[in-house]
Amino acid sequence: MKVRQRMRIVVAGHGPTAHRLIETLVERGFDGTITVFGEEPRPAYDRVALTSYLSGKSVDDLTYRVPDGVSVRTGVKVVGVDRAARTVATDAGYSEPYDVLVLATGSAPFVPPVPGRDLPGCFVYRTIDDLDAIREASRDARAGVVIGGGLLGLEAADALRGLGLETHVVEMSGWLMPRQVDEGGGSVLRNHIEALGLTVHTGAGVRSIEAGPDGRVAALVRPDGEAVDAQVVVFSAGVRPRDELARDCGLEVGERGGIVVDEGMRTSDEHIYAIGECALAAGMVYGLVAPCFAQAEVAADRILLGSAAFTGADMSTKLKLLGVEVAQFGAMSGALDVTYMDPVAGVYKRLFVSDDATTLLGGICVGDAGPYNALRPFVGRPLPGAPSDLLFAGAGTTSTDLPDDAQVCSCNNVTKGRICAAIADKGLTDVQGIKDCTRAGTTCGSCVPMLKQILVKSGVDVGKALCEHFTHSRAELFDIVSVRGITTFSQLIAEHGTGRGCDICKPVVASILASLGRGHILDGEQATLQDTNDHFLANIQKNGTYSVVPRIPGGEITPDKLIVIGEVARDFGLYTKITGGQRIDLLGARVEQLPAIWRRLVEAGFESGHAYGKALRTVKSCVGSTWCRYGVQDSVGLAIALELRYRGLRSPHKLKSAVSGCARECAEARSKDFGVIATEQGWNLYVGGNGGFKPRHADLLAADLSTDDLVRTIDRFLMFYIRTADRLQRTAAWLEGLDGGLGYLREVIMEDSLGICADLDAQMERHVATYVDEWRAAIEDPDKLRRFVSFVNAPGIPDPSISFETERDQIKPVLIPLEAVRS
Amino acid sequence: MTILNETATRTDRWTPVCSYTDLLPERGAAVLVGTRQVAVFRTFDGALYALGNFDPFSGAYVLSRGIVGTRGGEPTVASPMHKQVFSLVTGVCVDDPGVAVPTYPIRVTDGTVEVSVV
Numbered sequence: 001m002k003v004r005q006r007m008r009i010v011v012a013g014h015g016p017t018a019h020r021l022i023e024t025l026v027e028r029g030f031d032g033t034i035t036v037f038g039e040e041p042r043p044a045y046d047r048v049a050l051t052s053y054l055s056g057k058s059v060d061d062l063t064y065r066v067p068d069g070v071s072v073r074t075g076v077k078v079v080g081v082d083r084a085a086r087t088v089a090t091d092a093g094y095s096e097p098y099d100v101l102v103l104a105t106g107s108a109p110f111v112p113p114v115p116g117r118d119l120p121g122c123f124v125y126r127t128i129d130d131l132d133a134i135r136e137a138s139r140d141a142r143a144g145v146v147i148g149g150g151l152l153g154l155e156a157a158d159a160l161r162g163l164g165l166e167t168h169v170v171e172m173s174g175w176l177m178p179r180q181v182d183e184g185g186g187s188v189l190r191n192h193i194e195a196l197g198l199t200v201h202t203g204a205g206v207r208s209i210e211a212g213p214d215g216r217v218a219a220l221v222r223p224d225g226e227a228v229d230a231q232v233v234v235f236s237a238g239v240r241p242r243d244e245l246a247r248d249c250g251l252e253v254g255e256r257g258g259i260v261v262d263e264g265m266r267t268s269d270e271h272i273y274a275i276g277e278c279a280l281a282a283g284m285v286y287g288l289v290a291p292c293f294a295q296a297e298v299a300a301d302r303i304l305l306g307s308a309a310f311t312g313a314d315m316s317t318k319l320k321l322l323g324v325e326v327a328q329f330g331a332m333s334g335a336l337d338v339t340y341m342d343p344v345a346g347v348y349k350r351l352f353v354s355d356d357a358t359t360l361l362g363g364i365c366v367g368d369a370g371p372y373n374a375l376r377p378f379v380g381r382p383l384p385g386a387p388s389d390l391l392f393a394g395a396g397t398t399s400t401d402l403p404d405d406a407q408v409c410s411c412n413n414v415t416k417g418r419i420c421a422a423i424a425d426k427g428l429t430d431v432q433g434i435k436d437c438t439r440a441g442t443t444c445g446s447c448v449p450m451l452k453q454i455l456v457k458s459g460v461d462v463g464k465a466l467c468e469h470f471t472h473s474r475a476e477l478f479d480i481v482s483v484r485g486i487t488t489f490s491q492l493i494a495e496h497g498t499g500r501g502c503d504i505c506k507p508v509v510a511s512i513l514a515s516l517g518r519g520h521i522l523d524g525e526q527a528t529l530q531d532t533n534d535h536f537l538a539n540i541q542k543n544g545t546y547s548v549v550p551r552i553p554g555g556e557i558t559p560d561k562l563i564v565i566g567e568v569a570r571d572f573g574l575y576t577k578i579t580g581g582q583r584i585d586l587l588g589a590r591v592e593q594l595p596a597i598w599r600r601l602v603e604a605g606f607e608s609g610h611a612y613g614k615a616l617r618t619v620k621s622c623v624g625s626t627w628c629r630y631g632v633q634d635s636v637g638l639a640i641a642l643e644l645r646y647r648g649l650r651s652p653h654k655l656k657s658a659v660s661g662c663a664r665e666c667a668e669a670r671s672k673d674f675g676v677i678a679t680e681q682g683w684n685l686y687v688g689g690n691g692g693f694k695p696r697h698a699d700l701l702a703a704d705l706s707t708d709d710l711v712r713t714i715d716r717f718l719m720f721y722i723r724t725a726d727r728l729q730r731t732a733a734w735l736e737g738l739d740g741g742l743g744y745l746r747e748v749i750m751e752d753s754l755g756i757c758a759d760l761d762a763q764m765e766r767h768v769a770t771y772v773d774e775w776r777a778a779i780e781d782p783d784k785l786r787r788f789v790s791f792v793n794a795p796g797i798p799d800p801s802i803s804f805e806t807e808r809d810q811i812k813p814v815l816i817p818l819e820a821v822r823s
Numbered sequence: 824m825t826i827l828n829e830t831a832t833r834t835d836r837w838t839p840v841c842s843y844t845d846l847l848p849e850r851g852a853a854v855l856v857g858t859r860q861v862a863v864f865r866t867f868d869g870a871l872y873a874l875g876n877f878d879p880f881s882g883a884y885v886l887s888r889g890i891v892g893t894r895g896g897e898p899t900v901a902s903p904m905h906k907q908v909f910s911l912v913t914g915v916c917v918d919d920p921g922v923a924v925p926t927y928p929i930r931v932t933d934g935t936v937e938v939s940v941v
Contacts, residue, residue: 468895490867500849500867502892503901503908528849532888532903535850540903544883786845791855793840799853801860801877801884816882 007032009303010088010098012078012245014038016047017276017292018104019064024300026067034070035096037088039077040127048289053131054159056700062128078105081249083269100271100303103246103259104296107239107277107287112147116209121217122233125156134232138163141231145169145220147206148236149176154321156234157198161322168199168228170220172237175202180317180328181348184341185366188348192324192367195346201228209233241278241285254280263309265299273299282312290314290411314410316379318372327369330362330379338387342367349391351375358382360390373450377406377416408454409440409447416454423458431455431737448739466727467504470497474508474652474727481512482723488525489513507531508727511614514650515722517766520777521650522784533612536788537775538594540612543802543813546594547587548574550601551609551647554621554639554659555582564604572597575810581618581656583609588811590798595788598775608775610648614728616655619643620668624661624678633678635661638707642676645711648771649718652725652734656691670698673731674714679703683710687717687745688735696732699742702750715764716749716757723760837930837937846871846936851887851900856940861927862887863936864911866898872911873927873938878902879916886924 009025011018014036022034038044045062053062066072073092080089087095109124111117121141123134138144144160146153149171160167169176175186176193190200205223212218219227246252246259252268253259258280265273265281275295277287286292291313301308316329324346334352341348347367353360360378365371371390378384381403402408404417422428422437431451435441441448465471470493472480477492486492489509493501501509510529514521521527521534533539538546550565565584569576572593574586589597598608610617619642622628624635639659649655658667659676669675675686681704689698702713725734738744747753749760778784790799804811840854846865853876854861860876864887876884881904889900891911898911908917914926928939 469893499893499896500891500898502894502899503890503906506890506892525848528847528891531890532885535888540885540888542881542883542904544885787847787852790853791860792845792852793854793856797855799860799884800858 005099007099007303008097009034009100009102010078010096011036011102011104012088013104013106013242013276013278014040014044014072014074015104015106015276016044016064016289017106017296018102019044019066020293020296021102021104021275021300022070023064023067024297025303026070028300028304030300030304032099035098036070036072037076037078037090037096038072038074040129041075042128043072043074045128047126050125050128050131051155051159051162053128054135054162056703059128061697061699078245081245081272083249083272086271098271100273102299102303103267103272103274103278104276105242105245105278107241107285109235110238110240111235112206112237114147114206114209116211116217117235119209119211119217119233120215121231122209122235124235125152125159131159134159134234135163137232138165141165143168143229144232144234145228145230146234146236147220148238149173149200149202150179150236150238151177151317151319151321153234153236154193156236157193158322160232160234161196161198165232166199166229167197168201168220168230169193170201170204170206170222170228172205173203176200177326180326181364181366182332182350184339184350185326185348185364188341188343188346188366189324189326191343192346193322196322198322199228239277239287241280243278246272246274246278254285258285263298263311264302264307265295265310266302273302275299281310284312286313286315288313288315288317290413293411294413313413314379314407316372316376316410318369320369324367325365325369327365327372328363329372329376330360332362332364334361338391340388340391351387351390353383353387357387360384373447376410377402377408381406402454408450409438412439412442414438414440419451419454420458423455429455432733448737466508467502469493469499469501469505472496474512475724477509478512478515478723481509482516487513487518489529490525501529503531504727507534507614510534511650511652514648515767516763517770520772521774522778527784527787531613536591536594537598537608537778538589538612541587541813543815544799545587545802545813546589546591547585547611548589548594548597548601549579549583549585549609549611550606551643552583552618553643553647554619554636556621556636556640561604561606564601564606568597568600571600573804573811575812579611581611582620583611583618585611588804588813590790590802592789592795592798595779595785598779602773602776602779607773614651614653616643616646616649616651616657618656619646620656620658620672622659622661622664622666624659628661630664631661631678632680633661633683635659635667635676635678638676638683638710639667642711642714645768646714646718648774649722649767651718651722653728653730655718655731671695672698674698674717676710682706685710685713685717688732688742690730690732694732696736699735701742701746712761713749716760717745719760719763720745720749720756836941837932837939839932839935839937841936843871843931843934843936849891851889851891853884853887854938856938859940860884861938861940862900863929863938864891864898864900866891866911870898871929871931871936872898873929874900874909874911874914875925875927877924878904878907879922879924880905880907 044064077091078088079091087097089095143166145168146157147170149169157169176189207221207223210219220230221227241258243253243259259274261279276292298308298310318327335355336353339350349365351363360383402416406416408416506529569586575588577585579585619639621635621639625631656672657674658669658672660667660669661678671689671691675698677684683705684703685701686698687701690696789795803814838856851862851864862874862876864872888903899908901908914924916922
């Protein structure tokens, strides 16, 4: 039998484009080997979000996850290609054979030949190492200059400003961002930026960079002789493709650089591809992330013997720089144009149309990018309305019908047709589903509002209608219950719904009523709304028994209490297991045993705990500064306080939390819905983390908070989530779906942009003040106790269908064979 | 585990199981009739229904602990285990009509709920 040799792919360079290539190959089931060489000391990371590294994101946050089975060699650079032998040589001294080589070496910042450009204090802005160096140099600096007023230059200027430097931007051409905006847009942009305190020099070159007595950068001298005080200089004057590997091994390169590739991203050697900023594709070197990703996908497809082609890409851009929205799409000129300019509000919008004023050619927006989402898909098509109206088209007003071939997500080149097909074929019902299936909306996220509209148009109710009984979303029901002061499900469904509810809407309403402090969850009608776990205040197991998990706040427990748990488990014959939430699970309790178990626990000073239900579960902690020689704050004390504060809080889904006493993060706080990590100055608060099915690291919401500020911020975060999230939507998905994301969340709960903070605070105060031990309340109320029997007509008889065998010295349920019973 | 296969007789044999007021509106309760587990339900309008308590999807006797509601106007209960919904009227699983649980006659006599399992 002929054994096929597994294909060996070698990738030179490990940046975002290389990452997209290997991710695509792995996703599509490539079964050969992939070896990636990256010269940086770390795997690929999100370079588009580089600046966020200086404002608190960690390397970890930005780093892409390397797919399983791919071998990434960091800190190793490919230094030569032997095309005849099909091997690459590395600077680590060894060589690696390939069947297919992909060059993804990216680009290098262009540093113009200015005298003094090599002085200490001069930097480029491309890698995490560059940013570390800039941050270090900024510690003792007063002022900084960025040379280059393009997109990346302004990013760098924002970074310098964030580091506390007096910041200058020097741009050769007559206005800022000349590749994205015209002169009018540039002047509006300049006003915005100067209002932030930055100094802008346009139409200006640089004569030299001068050193001070310490040999470091001290000033930049303009051609007119004027000196600008600066201890840090960042060059951001464009990039040059890194094509030297290709040149050295004789591959064809462009006159002005870039490895020449065909529309399949193949170089002049059929075994070698080039993608990303080192490639000259369709006559151009692309520097934006979206076309580079498209190239990576085309190359992956070709390697897998497909026929995808890269024939050029939309260079449309929408971004927010220094707080200013800037967008450009389609052409930057046209026979006719319509311009709106409001210097007071700092808004500039211009649309270019064909000479007969029927076809949209392109547009530029500064200060309000609203028209971008609405109009970009119409480039080259008949205008969807009067041009002057379109200038004010916001994301919410696109009721116009897009054609199927209109590109909705330009980052990932996804058309409306493909999204509609995915919705229909796969039965997608939410934006997350579209993201998972098509990648639309996963890069910059600006098309997410449009994805929602497409869902609506496809007849999907966008998860808004909760079920057949309510046309409202969970958030809408929350508002109705809250504003109208509704206290019962019956009142709510009579006035706002139809039928008598179901297993979907009843627990939702029960949760809302509980969040709003409308009585014990088993009082009156509320009891009938609860899922079995909330109804029996314990967690149902596969054989119909329940587990009891005593609350151990923060995971701290005395030896005496530990012994009580052991005794209860022994006396009731329960199976015990240490959980991941720093408590002890007692399993195998029959319904009628629950009150007796709780009684024992209550007598010993415990309450049972929420190991079930949509509520706060636990707040884990490490031992913290009390014992740990690394700890900087009392993480245990805070975790206990947080668990006691938020226990019993009903929410759209379960809530998990943790507190770590130092940056080593032993409590794994960043995998939690809200996680706290101690700093020397206070606490860092992270939100939206998740373990489970789809892991997500929590995002830094605020740094170095005092304990009071921390608690207030968590209060508001939780209450805002409880008010606005969908049913069964964890904080991770909620945060990802939140229009405006983390920035918006900060505005709402830290700057009170909606004016609701006092309300959120009051709601949480009420929760804390009215919290009762639900289990104690149940055992003290004969009415509630009556339901804790296996059979109402035979209260003394345990359920005969429940039996156990022994495994590893503990009980194990004997399961009823399904088939036999069914027949 | 014994599989029960009692032969039905032609006359209903009513067994009193609890008082009507023992049942919460829109909630179920399990009762033991002989060796058989029956889930009895009282709906919002006061009507009573009786199904087998056994959940054929999970293999546990738990249907009485499910949430009672309606589907298109028909009274239902959702299994507390994996949320399959059964009609209280027919016992048929609304989500998977190939599966059904037994239904039993149920009535109230002088405030006492009675079911017939034969």
